[in-house]
Amino acid sequence: MSVLENLVTQVPALLGVLIGTAGTMIATSVNERARWRRSQTVRWDERRLDAYVDFTRAVKEIHAVATQMLGDHRPGSRRPPLGREDGLVRLAEADVRHTLAWEAVLLLGDEVTVRAAAGWRDVVRDIERTARALPSPPTDLPELIHRADESRDRFYRAARGSLGVRGGSVDQVRHPLPRPGRAEPAALARRRGLSGGRGRPTPPA
Numbered sequence: 444m445s446v447l448e449n450l451v452t453q454v455p456a457l458l459g460v461l462i463g464t465a466g467t468m469i470a471t472s473v474n475e476r477a478r479w480r481r482s483q484t485v486r487w488d489e490r491r492l493d494a495y496v497d498f499t500r501a502v503k504e505i506h507a508v509a510t511q512m513l514g515d516h517r518p519g520s521r522r523p524p525l526g527r528e529d530g531l532v533r534l535a536e537a538d539v540r541h542t543l544a545w546e547a548v549l550l551l552g553d554e555v556t557v558r559a560a561a562g563w564r565d566v567v568r569d570i571e572r573t574a575r576a577l578p579s580p581p582t583d584l585p586e587l588i589h590r591a592d593e594s595r596d597r598f599y600r601a602a603r604g605s606l607g608v609r610g611g612s613v614d615q616v617r618h619p620l621p622r623p624g625r626a627e628p629a630a631l632a633r634r635r636g637l638s639g640g641r642g643r644p645t646p647p648a
Contacts, residue, residue, distance in 0.1 A: 487551070488606055488607075490551055491551045491552065491606060492606055493547075494544065494547035494548050494550070494551045494552065495548065495552070495556070495602045495605075495606075497540075497543075497544040497547060498541075498544040498545060498547070498548045498560060499598075500540075500544070501537060501540045501541035501543075501544045501545075502541060502563060502564055502567050502595075504537040504540070504541075505534060505538070505541060505567055505568075505570075505571055506567045506570060506591060508525065508530055508533045508534055508537060508574075509530070509534065509567070509570045509571045509573070509574035510570065510574075510588065511523075511524065511525040511530070512524070512526075512527060512530035512574040512577060513570075513573065513574050513577070513581055513584060516580065516581050516584055517584065527577050527578075530574060531575065534571060534574070534575070541564075545560075545564070548560050552605065553605050555601045555605070556598070556601040556602050556604075556605045558601075559594070559597045559598040559600070559601035559602075560598050560601075560602075562594045562597060563591065563594035563595050563597070563598045565594075566587065566590045566591045566594045567591050567594075569587055570584075570587050570588065570591060589616070592615060592616045593616050595615070596613075596614040596615060596616055599613060599614075600612075600613075600614070
């Protein structure tokens with residue numbers, strides 16, 4: 444009976460050891476899995492950042508080359524105009540880099556960032572087509588460039604959100620593009636509405 448009594452008295456201690464060992468193993472497993480998930484998240488965030496940076500460089504290169512080709516039509520340009528032949532060669536090289544970078548964004552980017560990237564790319568493509576159409580004079584070039592800047596800001600906001608980057612807005616476009624020509628139809632309508640030759644428009648109904 445003494446042996447049985449000894450075993451009975453040791454059972455709680457053995458159970459405690461077993462429970463402690465199992466708890467340690469479970470905690471270790473949970474910590475390892477959490478560490479692995481964190482490392483995977485960091486790894487994919489790094490690759491996503493590289494994809495966004497490469498895409499930004501490619502689109503900015505196309506934008507820069509195209510606008511330099513259009514330098515004669517941009518009075519405020521600070522760079523000398525780029526010849527059409529040289530510009531076309533550089534655009535072709537930039538297009539290759541853009542294609543590769545775009546595939547990486549499609550593979551690694553989230554939905555919001557991919558949509559913003561596509562919007563920026565499409566507006567810059569419009570500027571590129573305008574440059575390729577030279578010597579035909581461009582139309583609405585300031586508006587195109589302004590739209591490209593706005594689209595770039597949207598892409599940066601989406602990319603920063605995708606990567607969890609904080610720090611507030613980094614938008615570069617602060618003011619809407621002035622469009623003085625839009626007021627002309629309204630002015631004509633007011634002149635047509637003048638009554639009695641007194642220089643006053645007819646009051647609205």
